Amino acid sequence: MSAQPSASRTPPIAGRRIRIKVKRADGPGKPSRWEEFEVQPEPNANIISVLQQIAANPVTAEGDHTSPVAWDSGCLEEVCGACTMVINGRVRQSCSCLIDDIAPAPGDVITLEPMEKFPVVRDLWVDRARLFHNLKRVKAWVPIDGTYSLGHGPTESAAQQAVRYVLSTCMSCGCCLEACPQFTLEDDETRWDTTFIGAHAISQARLFNMHETGRQTKADRLDALLGPGGVSDCGNAQNCVKVCPKEIPLTESIAAIGRATTLHAIAQWFSGR
Amino acid sequence: MSTRQGFLERRYFLLRRLHSLTGIVPIGLFLIMHLTTNSSIVWGMMNKRADHSAHAVSERGVATFQEEVNWINGLPAILLIEIVLWLSIAFHAVFGVYYARTGRFNTDRYRYQDNWRYMLQRITGYIALLFIFYHVATLRWGWSWLVPGGTTWDHAYASSTLAAALRGSADGNVTIGGVLVSLFYVLGVTSSVFHFANGLWTAAITWGITISVQAQRRWGMVCLGLGTGLMAMAWASIIGFATLDPRKAQIVEERMLGTHAPPAPEATPPPAESPPEP
C-alpha cells in the first residue's frame, strides 16, 4: 500500500539507501560506541522495521559483522510505550517514527540513542523500573474494596470522563522524564523516593484525585508530593507536555497538583498536623 | 520514606513555597520599588515638584531621585527593613542555588521557548546573585576597593556618587573600569528583571493559580508586560546615571542640602508655580 504523502512531507525517494547511526553499549556501565548501518527502507517503513532489517543481517556500513542491536519494543502502534528511544536527538517512540518523514533523501542519517535518564540494559534498551516505582509513591490506583460484585462504580459527567480519559492514556513511556531537565539518571534505588518524581506520576495523582473513590486517598497522594522529589521540584521547563506522544496536558496536571498541595498544606497547617 | 527525616525533608514543601514567596515578597516588591526610585532620574525630569531645588530639566531628575532616596532613608526602622530584605535574598539565593543544581540543562536537544526560559531563569539567578552582592557591597556597605576609581556611594549625594561609580571616576570622566561596571549593571538588572518576571509566571503555576494552558498564557502576557515595564525602568536608570555628569548633579544635591550657594538668579528659570509677570 502506498500512502498519499501529506502536504508537509518531502516526497520520499523510493529505493534510497540511508544510514542509521546507533549508540551501543554491551551492558550497564559498559563504554558506549557508535555503529553505523546502511539500509534500504521499505515504503512506509518505521525505525522498528529498519532495526529488524539490521537484526536479520547485522553488518555495519563499513562491512564489519556485528551483533544485532538490542532494543525494547512491544505493540508497535504507539500504545504500549516500550520502544521509546532518542531519535535524532529527540525522545519518541520508534514505532511511530516513519523513515519517509525523517530521512526522505538518499544518504540521510538517522541517529538512535538510548534514553539517558534510565540505566542502559544493552544498546537501545533501558530499564524504566523507576518510572513504575514512582507510580507507587503516589498510590496511583483507586482503593476499591476488592473484586467482589458490589454494584457499579460512581457515575461521572461526560466532561469529567473526557478529562480523565486523556490523563489515563499515559503509557508510562518516559518521554516526559527524558526531556525533563529536573529528572536525572539515578542508579541508586534508595534515592528514588526523594528524587524528582516526574510529570507522569504527578498527572496520575491528579487522575486518581479526580475519581470519586480515588479521592479517598487524596491526602496520601498529596503528602507524597509535598516532600523532596515532589511537585515542587518541577522547574516549569514544560518540555514534558511538548514531547508527550499522547498529548496529555501534563503542565496543567502539575499546576492542578500545585494548587491541591497548596490548599492541602494550608489545611494541614491549620489543623495542626 | 523513612520516618526519621531531617528538617529539610520534613519542611521541604514549606521551604520551597517560602523560596517562591520570598522571590515575590519582599524581593520582587522591593525590586519594583527600587527600579521606580532609580528610574526617577529619568521620569523625575517630568516632576515639576522638584523645581524648587532644580533649575534645568535634567536637574529635576537628580532632585527627584534625591527626594526619593531621602524618603526611603527617612522610613522608620529602615535597618530592620533592610535586614529582612537581605535575609530574604540570602534565603532565596541559597535555596535557589541548591535547587538549580538539581537540574541539567537540555536546550541543545529540546529547543522550546519554555525550556530556554527554564535555563535563563537559573543563569539569570546566578548573575543576579553576583550582581546584587556587588551592588550592595559597593553602594551600601562601602566596599570601595571593588569600585573602579574607588568612589563610595553617599545617600546624601545619591545621583552624583552613583554616576561616579558607573563612570569609574570621582570627577565624572568615563574610564574603562567604569564602562565595565556599567555593562555589568546592564547585565545585572536585566537578569534581575527577567528572573523576577519569569519567576512570577512560574510561581502562578507552582502555587496552582494558573492551571489551564490559556490561563498560563494570559498570565504570561501580564508578566511580559510587567517585565517590559521594569526592564524599561531599569535600563532608563542606568542610562540616566551613566550619562549624568556627577559634578553637575552634585551641585543640585548640595543645593538641596543647603551647603552650596544658589546659582546666580539670572540662570534660574522662574519657578513654574509662580505666575508669569503681569
Added chain:
Amino acid sequence: MMQHRVIVVGGGLAGLAATIRIAEAGLPVDLFSMVPVKRSHSVCAQGGINACNEVARQQGYSEYQHFDETVYGGDFLADQPPVLEMANFAPRVIDLLDRMGVPFNRTPEGRRDLRLFGGSLFKRTHFSGATTGQQLMYALDEQTRRYEAEGKVHKYEFWEFLWPVIIDGRCVGIVAQDMRTMQIRAFRADAVVIATGGCGLVFGKSTNSIMCTGGAAARCYQAGVWYANPEMIQVHPTAIPGADKCRLMSESARGEGGRVWVPRKKGDTRPPREIPEAERYYFLEERYPKYGNLVPRDIATREIFDICVSHGLGVGGERVVYLDLTHKDPDYLTRKLGGILEIYEKFVGEDPRKVPMKIFPAVHYSMGGLWTTYTRGRYNPPEPAPEHKAGMAPPVSCEPGAGIAQGAPDNMMTNIRGLYAFGEVNFAYHGANRLGANALLNCIFDGIYNGVSVVNFIRDDVPSRQPAESLPPAPFTDAVEREEAKVRRLIETARTGADAQLSPYQIGKELGDEMTAACTVVKSGPRLEQCLVRLDELKSRYTQVQLADAAAWSNQSVSYARAVGDMLILAEIIARASLMRRESRGAHYRTDFPDRHDDEFMKTTVCAFSAQGHDISYRPVDAGLVRPRARTYGKTEG
C-alpha cells in the same frame, strides 16, 4: 506452616485479573512477564467489552442472548457452559472495572455509554474511547501495583517463561529466564496460571505485539499440555498493512457507522471522494442487508478477500478496500474513535475524517489454545434450546454457577493438574470465531471468576496435602539444567558472519509468509499439504540455526531463536489440524470443503505432543444448551 504460592505467567488482562483475585484471597503471587506488565499486548485492544446492560435488557436483550450470539458467532464449536457463565457474569465484570476507575465513555446523564459491535443487533459494548483494552489494562495494572506495594504480589518483569515443572501430572512450578542477566531459575508454586495470550507472530505480520509468539503455550504443549483447535485463527477484516506489522483498525470504526466499499469499476483510479455513491460497491451491506458492515469478522474478512483476490476489485488493483467514515461528523469521530484515528494518521499520514481509510485483513486472534476443562453448573436443560430471539424470556437466571460451577477447582485447568490457562491462551469461549469485544471479557472473566478455582485447588486439593515447597529439589534443578543446555546450544551456534539463510530472523520471516499464505483466510487441502512440506524444510533449517550474537547478557537473539523453534511447532499443528478438519466452520474456511459438517466435525481438535510427533484427535463439543443452527447472518444470495 508452609507458605503456598501461585505463579501467574503473563501480565495482560487475564494474568493481572487472576493475580488480583488470587492475591486478594490471601495467596502470594509471583507474576512473570516478558515485558513490564503495563506494556502487555492487551493494551492494543480497541473497541470495547461486551455485556448485557439495562438499556439493551429493556429492548429485549439479555445475558442469555449474549451467550447465544457468542455460540452462534463461534459456529457452535465452543463448549457451551463456560460461554453461558461468561455472558452471565459479564455485567459484573463491567461494574468491577467501573469501580476500579476505568474512564468508560459516558452518556449526558453520566452513565456508561454503549456502542454497536459485530455479531449483534443490540448496543451491548462498553467502551473507553477507542483504546478500551489499554484502559482496562491500566485499571488492572494499578490494582496489581497496589498489591505489589502491599507485598502480596512479586513481579518478575523481563523474565521469560521457559518450561512448566511437572511431576506426576501435576504442575509444581516453572523455569524462567531473566532476559537481561540471562540467569535461568526454577520457581516453585502450588498452581501455575498461564495467561500468555495468542500466537500472531507465527504468521509474521499480524496485529499482535512483538512478544505474541505463542512460545509459552508451545512450551506447555511440548511439556504435555493438550492444545485445542489450533486451526481456528481469526483474521481481522480491517487492519492497516505495514512494513513491520499490520495495525488494527478497530471494529468500532464500523460500529460507529464506518462503511466498507470498493469502486464498482475495476481499475477506477479516481480519488475516493470523487466517486459518486452509485459507483461505489458497499459489498457487505449489499450481501448482508441485516447485519451490513457488522457481520462477524470471519465473514467480513472472507468477503474483503473475495472482492480483492477473486474479483480483483481492490482499490487501485491492490489488496486494499476502503473503510469510510468521512460521512460522519469529525468531532463525533474524535470523541468516539480518537485513539484509532490517530493511529491511522500517524502511520499512514492521512486524516481518516477526510479520506477513507485503506484497510486489509490481518491475523488477529487465536480462538484455539491450551485445552482446559470445567465443572458444569446448575443449568442442564433436558433438550438444547432453539435459537434465542430478542424479547424471549431467558431459560436460566444469571446468578453465578449456571454455566460452570463457581469455584470448582478444575475450571480452566488444563489436563495437567495445577496448571491453568486463562485468557486468549485457552480455547474455551470462542469456538471457531470470536465476536468483537468478547476477548477483553474472556480475559477478565477468567481471572476474576476462575481465579477462585485456583485458590480452591490449593486449599482443598493436592497442594494442601503436599505443598510444592515440600517437594525434593531434583526435578527443579534438572529442569533448569535442561533449559541451560538449550541456551548453551543456541549461543554456541553464534558466529560472526553467520549464514543469513540460517538466521532465526530469516527463518521466522519465511515461516510467517508461508503460514499467512496457507493457513489464514482461505485454506485448501493441496495448499496445506504443500505448507507442511515447507514447514519440514524450515524445521530442518532451524536445526542448523545460526545466531549472530554470542553475548551472555541481554541476548535477544537467543530469546527469539528459541521462540522460532516453538512457533514452528505451533505452525505444524495449525497446518495439520487445518488439513484434517475437512469442513468449513467459522474462521476455518476450506475451499475444497466449503460446508459445515456437524456430524463429523462439531468436535474439538485436541493435539497432544509426543516424541513421535503430534497426536491429533477429536473430542465432542458440549452443546447441551443451544441446538446448532446454520450460521448465515441473513446473507442474501446472488
